[in-house]
Every structure is written in C-alpha cells, then in structure tokens.
Amino acid sequence: MKVYNSLGPNPRMLRMFILEKGIEIPFIETDLMGMANRKPPYTDKNPGGQMPALELDDGTVIGETVAICEYLEDVHPTPALIGSTPKEKATHRQWQRRVELNITEHMYNGFRYGVGADMFRERMRLIPESVDGLTTLVQEKLAWLDGLMGNNDYICGSEMRMVDLILYCAMDFGTGVGQSISSDLKNLTAWFSRIDSRPSAEASKHQTTAEVGMRGI
C-alpha cells in the first residue's frame, strides 16, 4: 500500500490515524499548492481530485479520508479506532456523521468559500454568500456537541475514536483560519487539549514520512 499525501487537514488526519494504529505505509508526496491533485495523473487515480488517497497493492485507489480509514481498520483491527463490534462501529459512525455533516463539512466549506477563496476559486464552485451563515452554524453546532459530550472524555464516550481525530484536525486547522472552539465551551475545550497532548497530534503536524517519524512514537 501507499498513501498519496500532501498539505491539508485531511491528509493530516490520515497521518494521525496511521500513527495511532501503529502501522507503516510509505507516502508519496503530492503538490497540492501546484494543483497536482486536480489534474492527471492524480485524477486518473482519484477522480474526486481530493487528498489523501490510498493505493492498494493491486493498483486499486481509494479516495475519501474516512473510506481509507475504514479500510485500514478492516485490515488492521487493533487498536480499534472505529469499533470492535457492530454496535461499537454503529455508534461511532453515528457520531462521525453528526460531527462531519453538522460541523466539519460546514467549517471546511466556510473556509473554502471565504478565507481560502483565493486558493479554491480555480478548484471548485464557491458559494461566498453562505460564509457568514456557515460560520455561525459551526459555532452553534459546536455548542450543541459540547452539551451532548458532558463529562465524557471522548466524543463516543470513554474511548478515543476516529471521530475525535476528525474533529481535532478540523478545529486545529480552523483555529488558524478564524474558526476555533470558543473557550466558553468547557467540555470541548478540555477535550481538544486531551487530543492535542497525544504524541500523534504533534507528529502528524509534520508532513513527510521522514518528518513524521512513523516508527518514532
């Protein structure tokens, strides 16, 4: 297997997932800023044009970060980052969708249509008139999640799962582009520090295989 890797919060989430799994997969660096991901040969492999992607040994390419992570969980089940039983997996997938469809997708679109518009204008259709609404919605849904989390250590309860990595990487990125977790949200603020203190959080900030030190944590 190999990973097509680049800048950006989704490739970072995959690096963090791989580090938490303790597996090793070589990375192929892709020039995101030069738009290598939006043209052949990359789009012949992943017509979604998004980063990262996973190439299997038979040449099959899997795009979409969550689909890649589900595959890695299927072939390397431990430590479980999605779940060990159908019920655990279902509970995780429920929270994953709540977090993605209510928070992270809106956060990323708000970024692409707003602060990041100069980078994305040639890559996709932008809806800049929705930026204020999306930004407000993200904050409201973070507050909703803060209330639901209560005293749980992690989003699904007592175990750290992929959804924690998804939201952490999104909001760590968001903090740099004007969309952060308000300090008024005590549960989520404590949760963010909890994830941020993991060795995989620091290591995954570095992009290349050598820098990440895949063997190192």
Next chain:
Amino acid sequence: MKVYNSLGPNPRMLRMFILEKGIEIPFIETDLMGMANRKPPYTDKNPGGQMPALELDDGTVIGETVAICEYLEDVHPTPALIGSTPKEKATHRQWQRRVELNITEHMYNGFRYGVGADMFRERMRLIPESVDGLTTLVQEKLAWLDGLMGNNDYICGSEMRMVDLILYCAMDFGTGVGQSISSDLKNLTAWFSRIDSRPSAEASKHQTTAEVGMRGI
C-alpha cells in the same frame, strides 16, 4: 430491533435498504410533521433529532441512516449492499461520500433553505442565500458523476449498492421539489430508470410496515 420511521427520503432509503436485504424489522411511526422528532422522548433517544433511527434489543439507539445501514450490513451480510471484502467496502464508501458530500447533502440543504423553508425554519438554522449556489452545484456534480459512470450499470460498477439507493431516493425526492436529474445526463437517466424499476423502489414509497408489505417482495 425496531426502526423509528416517518415521512421523508432518508426513512424511505432505509425501507428500501431493508427490503433489498430481505429482512424484517418492526417500524414505530413517528410524527415528523408534528415535530415529534425534534423533542423528547425521541431526542432523548436520538439527540440528532433526525429520522430514521434504529433501536437495538439492549436499548441502544443508532441515528444517521448510513450508520444504521452499515450496522444492518454487519449483522446481515448478504446480499452485500456495501461490500463483501474490505476492498469492496472501501470502494463503496468512497463513492458514497462522493455522492453525499457533493450531491445529496447540497440537494437536501438547498431544499431545506429554499422550497422547504416553511417546514424547516423552526427546526434548524437556514442559509437561504446559498440556495441558488447549492442548486447549481448539485447539477454540476450530477454531470460530473454522469461522466464518471460511463456505461456502468451502477455507481460502483456492476453491482447495485447502498450508494445507488442513497442517490435514487434523494433524486426521486428532488424531482418533487424542483431538483431533478436532467434528461441530458444520459448515463444517470438510464441508471435512475434501472433503480426505479426495482420492486423495492415502489414498495418503499409506502410508509408503514403494513403498506410496505415487508414480506411481500
């Protein structure tokens, strides 16, 4: 197990999935129009407030349609509607996310913020200024998918999968609210007819257990 069922394209998708699986699960009808899904006791079970939900025999409630279907696939693997191997599952999940994040989520939000605003105003924050952009984006992404499908019978290739049900139920609903598949999109138009001709497509239009005739197809 039991399903909290109601009006709407997502409960309909779950009914179609269950019919294709050939399994039987009792339905509990929930008054969507009366907003029973946005208040206790339903929100105590599913704080996302969305329909449908699946209650397991131990009382655990799983929200989010795709999470429910993944659970049903885990416990009733055949016929495979997600995949029989990690690679098949990964390929499906990749396409599912492409379809949902590029097409169906935008279609549903365009509906909620626009044609459906009177129903959704008290249920969620609306971003009506994004409706035109979302509607245009959906059409562009349908055209993109039409090109990628080529002569494949189904979105993932030669096998019908959950993603076909997701897009079919969304666009069958969309047709009623001004967002349909353009007849110019020959591949998707043929695909839509292919799914529409399945017995599960007709049966799942009916809402209640008795009407659906779960034993009947």
